[in-house]
Amino acid sequence: MSVEEVAAAVAERYPDVVVARGEATVVIARDDLLEALAWLRDEPRLRMDALSSVTATHWPERDPAFWVDYELRSMPSPQRLRVKVGLAADDPSIPSVTGMFPTANWHERETYDFYGITFEGHPELTRIELPADWVGYPLRKDEPLGGVPTWYRDAKMPPIDQRGQA
Amino acid sequence: MRTTGHEPVAPFDPAGDVASGFRDPATGEYRQETMIINMGPQHPSTHGVLRLVLELDGETVIRCKPVIGYLHTGIEKNTEYRTWVQGVTYVTRADYVAPFFNELAYCLAVERLMGVEAPERAQIIRVLLCELNRITSHLVALATGGLELGAVSVMLYGLRERELIMDIFETITGLRMNHAYFRPGGVLMDLPEGAGRKIRDVLDVLPRRIDEYETLLNDNPIWRERNVGVAVLPAARCLELGVTGPVLRSAGVAADLRKDMPYAGYETYDFDVVTRAEGDAYARYRVRIDEMRQSLRIAEQALQRLLDVHGPVMIDDPKVGWPPKLSVGPDGIGNDPAYLEHIMEDSMEALIHHFKMVTQGVDVPPGEVYATVEAPRGELGLFVVSDGGHRPYRVHMRDPSFVNLQAVPDVIEGYLIADIIPAIASLDPVMGGVDR
Numbered sequence: 343m344s345v346e347e348v349a350a351a352v353a354e355r356y357p358d359v360v361v362a363r364g365e366a367t368v369v370i371a372r373d374d375l376l377e378a379l380a381w382l383r384d385e386p387r388l389r390m391d392a393l394s395s396v397t398a399t400h401w402p403e404r405d406p407a408f409w410v411d412y413e414l415r416s417m418p419s420p421q422r423l424r425v426k427v428g429l430a431a432d433d434p435s436i437p438s439v440t441g442m443f444p445t446a447n448w449h450e451r452e453t454y455d456f457y458g459i460t461f462e463g464h465p466e467l468t469r470i471e472l473p474a475d476w477v478g479y480p481l482r483k484d485e486p487l488g489g490v491p492t493w494y495r496d497a498k499m500p501p502i503d504q505r506g507q508a
Numbered sequence: 509m510r511t512t513g514h515e516p517v518a519p520f521d522p523a524g525d526v527a528s529g530f531r532d533p534a535t536g537e538y539r540q541e542t543m544i545i546n547m548g549p550q551h552p553s554t555h556g557v558l559r560l561v562l563e564l565d566g567e568t569v570i571r572c573k574p575v576i577g578y579l580h581t582g583i584e585k586n587t588e589y590r591t592w593v594q595g596v597t598y599v600t601r602a603d604y605v606a607p608f609f610n611e612l613a614y615c616l617a618v619e620r621l622m623g624v625e626a627p628e629r630a631q632i633i634r635v636l637l638c639e640l641n642r643i644t645s646h647l648v649a650l651a652t653g654g655l656e657l658g659a660v661s662v663m664l665y666g667l668r669e670r671e672l673i674m675d676i677f678e679t680i681t682g683l684r685m686n687h688a689y690f691r692p693g694g695v696l697m698d699l700p701e702g703a704g705r706k707i708r709d710v711l712d713v714l715p716r717r718i719d720e721y722e723t724l725l726n727d728n729p730i731w732r733e734r735n736v737g738v739a740v741l742p743a744a745r746c747l748e749l750g751v752t753g754p755v756l757r758s759a760g761v762a763a764d765l766r767k768d769m770p771y772a773g774y775e776t777y778d779f780d781v782v783t784r785a786e787g788d789a790y791a792r793y794r795v796r797i798d799e800m801r802q803s804l805r806i807a808e809q810a811l812q813r814l815l816d817v818h819g820p821v822m823i824d825d826p827k828v829g830w831p832p833k834l835s836v837g838p839d840g841i842g843n844d845p846a847y848l849e850h851i852m853e854d855s856m857e858a859l860i861h862h863f864k865m866v867t868q869g870v871d872v873p874p875g876e877v878y879a880t881v882e883a884p885r886g887e888l889g890l891f892v893v894s895d896g897g898h899r900p901y902r903v904h905m906r907d908p909s910f911v912n913l914q915a916v917p918d919v920i921e922g923y924l925i926a927d928i929i930p931a932i933a934s935l936d937p938v939m940g941g942v943d944r
Contacts, residue, residue: 362875363620363621363623363875363877364620365877365878367876391747392747392750393750394750394878394880394887394889394906395878395889395891395904395906397891397902397904397906399876399893399901399902411876411891413878413889413891413906417747417761417763420768420769422769422878424876424878443748443750444748444749444750444914445748445749445750445751445911445914447914448910448911448913448914449911452910456584469577470576470577471576471577471580471943471944472577472580473577480582480585481584481585481902487589502589503589
């Protein structure tokens with residue numbers, strides 16, 4: 343089954359499908375997420391039964407401001423599918439998929455830790471990489487880096503986020 | 509808020525910040541009949557800075573909670589403030605035992621975004637180095653795992669053979685680890701003179717050495733006693749937890765991205781996917797030993813191809829390929845006299861282009877990709893997003909150690925405290941990859 347055939351099969355139910363660079367991506371509304379993942383897993387032509395990765399990207403100047411990415415994989419056939427869900431800046435929450443894919447547990451904790459996206463229904467949504475008392479979500483684009491100037495002999499380099507585009 | 513170390517001292521709490529899972533839900537207190545202890549984060553047999561909070565009933569582990577993050581260095585965030593080429597030097601530091609795989613997955617992702625492919629000779633060099641790297645990684649797993657179980661000779665032998673391969677890496681890339689040798693569009697430079705012979709010597713000596721490990725360990729009563737039937741993780745549970753690599757293959761699932769979704773020309777190499785049925789720590793040891801033999805097979809084929817396939821090792825596109833063809837002069841310094849003359853004397857435009865390439869690097873078209881390679885510990889995936897600029901917008905590393913480590917409670921709850929050591933060693937997590 344080629345990636346175009348995967349995309350066509352997905353598009354029958356979720357029409358917002360893009361194929362680019364040999365990868366299929368489907369955009370799904372937040373409220374449909376659990377139902378869509380269950381359908382993608384059970385549909386005999388697709389069998390997207392494994393979750394490789396969950397992460398997010400932050401676009402502070404756009405709407406939606408957050409995109410949560412799920413990298414699905416089919417174990418019976420060598421196919422992948424990316425599921426993306428857009429979240430508004432003032433409501434970054436999404437249902438947890440840990441009930442369907444236990445592997446999502448740490449992925450979702452990491453995404454919460456880095457982006458502050460809340461996964462509703464996660465068994466234990468706590469920080470994973472950063473200390474429990476950390477304030478802020480470091481991979482958000484508007485999070486200050488807090489760098490200090492670097493001295494090198496007689497020259498002073500500003501912190502990297504203040505150097506401008508070289 | 510970062511802790512300053514000067515806060516008032518709270519009453520001692522053994523599980524600290526992760527205590528919630530260990531308290532009795534009815535009373536909010538710890539149970540009196542069990543003991544909670546911390547193993548790590550600086551325990552010698554937790555493979556780095558892994559902390560396990562254990563609840564013990566005598567010698568039996570009844571609950572375990574892994575706590576990670578002690579080696580978090582913000583590699584993903586750092587890449588967002590560097591050029592695309594500099595990104596290689598960051599990702600290579602994640603799983604530092606298998607640096608070439610990090611570089612390869614990153615380069616494959618960037619190349620896919622740019623719509624280019626590395627030349628054939630570069631692909632062969634990548635495969636050759638990755639397979640040698642897989643052997644060193646499995647040797648580290650074997651050596652440190654052996655040491656933790658008291659098999660000091662296995663540690664000495666494993667690290668001795670690893671050193672042979674590290675010498676090859678040093679000859680080719682200049683560094684023993686953190687090479688930054690694979691670059692988007694190819695590899696930094698061709699193999700130096702004498703590297704082929706060095707690799708040949710190591711490929712000749714390694715099969716006998718691997719036989720030696722098997723003679724030492726396969727039927728060793730202590731090794732079997734500590735490993736057989738320990739840390740069993742059946743295939744169904746592996747798939748639920750997203751566990752990949754030798755741990756999944758030791759449970760009987762022949763999943764290997766080199767076969768399933770080939771990259772870098774793996775479909776043209778002749779090798780087998782090693783599986784075993786038992787799914788215990790001993791099966792994982794045997795799978796790793798046999799995978800080293802398969803890696804030797806692939807490396808032999810790659811070395812043979814390098815004799816026939818010549819040509820560039822970096823894509824022939826001045827907008828992508830940088831630096832130019834370096835050659836090491838008698839003073840030991842890499843340089844390209846013809847290119848230097850070109851930019852300094854012939855062409856002003858070439859000098860401007862050179863300056864832009866060095867300071868900004870390449871622009872990558874907007875888009876997002878998820879490139880995967882079969883790393884020694886399983887599926888390594890790089891999710892790379894570009895907004896069209898000369899810096900990555902987002903680089904996420906799906907590191908196999910991170911995902912496999914979620915299986916720790918499964919493989920040690922219900923076993924004895926002594927079984928934790930072979931269990932962790934057989935999962936083979938590298939904390940640099942877990943925490944990134």
